[in-house]
Amino acid sequence: KSGMAQLLPPGAGLIQSRPSGREMRGEVITSKLTIPQTMAQHRLLLVLIDELYKAKRMPAYLPTTTDGMLLEMTREMEANPGDSTPLGEWAKRLFVSERTLARHFQKHMGMSFLEWRHRLRFTHAVLMLDTCMPVSEVAYSVGYQSVSSFITMFKNIAGMPPEKYRSGLRNCCDK
Numbered sequence: 819k820s821g822m823a824q825l826l827p828p829g830a831g832l833i834q835s836r837p838s839g840r841e842m843r844g845e846v847i848t849s850k851l852t853i854p855q856t857m858a859q860h861r862l863l864l865v866l867i868d869e870l871y872k873a874k875r876m877p878a879y880l881p882t883t884t885d886g887m888l889l890e891m892t893r894e895m896e897a898n899p900g901d902s903t904p905l906g907e908w909a910k911r912l913f914v915s916e917r918t919l920a921r922h923f924q925k926h927m928g929m930s931f932l933e934w935r936h937r938l939r940f941t942h943a944v945l946m947l948d949t950c951m952p953v954s955e956v957a958y959s960v961g962y963q964s965v966s967s968f969i970t971m972f973k974n975i976a977g978m979p980p981e982k983y984r985s986g987l988r989n990c991c992d993k
Contacts, residue, residue, distance in 0.1 A: 839869035880937045885926045887912055887919075895935065899942040900961035905931045940975050943968070947984045956980065 842862060845851075854860040883889060891908055895901060908931075909919040923931045939960040946956040957968030972980045 833870065833873035833875055836869065836873075839866070839873060842866040842869060880934070880941050881927045881929070883926045885922070887914070887922055888926055892934075895938060899939050900959055902961050936971060936975070940972065943972060943980065944983075947980055950984075953980050953984075 842865065845862065846866060851859055851863070854863055883892065891912065895903075905919060905923075906916045909916040912919060914922075920931060923929075923934065927934050929937075939962070943956050943960050946959060947953070951959075953969070954965045957965045960968070962968035962971070969979050972978075972983070976983050
């Protein structure tokens with residue numbers, strides 16, 4: 819790493835930042851700022867890096883793969899996180915045994931199929947919560963049969979219920 823890149827936190831992950839951090843990230847993305855050309859841009863990036871360091875790190879991330887057997891499967895699941903197709907059905911579609919697919923998934927993703935699906939649903943839920951969608955609608959959209967099971971999953975990953983998480987995101991969701 820060189821330049822500002824060496825100041826960034828190590829590794830990828832989810833963060834929960836303050837609204838100011840989100841605004842700065844939005845500005846950097848919208849302006850396609852990669853190399854600062856002015857002192858103002860340089861300062862913006864330095865403050866954004868400080869915000870990234872201060873942001874609460876979430877223990878969830880979603881690994882990806884280039885493995886041929888898993889690529890189409892995971893793409894379909896990402897396109898429809900509410901789909902609850904069991905591993906056995908995926909195995910039939912891929913013409914392998916369920917056990918083989920489970921081992922393959924563990925090897926290439928570093929986690930079980932169910933853990934990956936929970937993380938997929940969590941990452942989609944986080945994006946939906948930022949839109950002020952009702953928690954019940956988020957729960958059903960990402961494949962949970964009950965709001966309480968969704969809240970339990972969310973608390974296990976984020977350390978807080980979805981409403982509390984959302985309250986740290988934006989004021990438009992406050993009632």
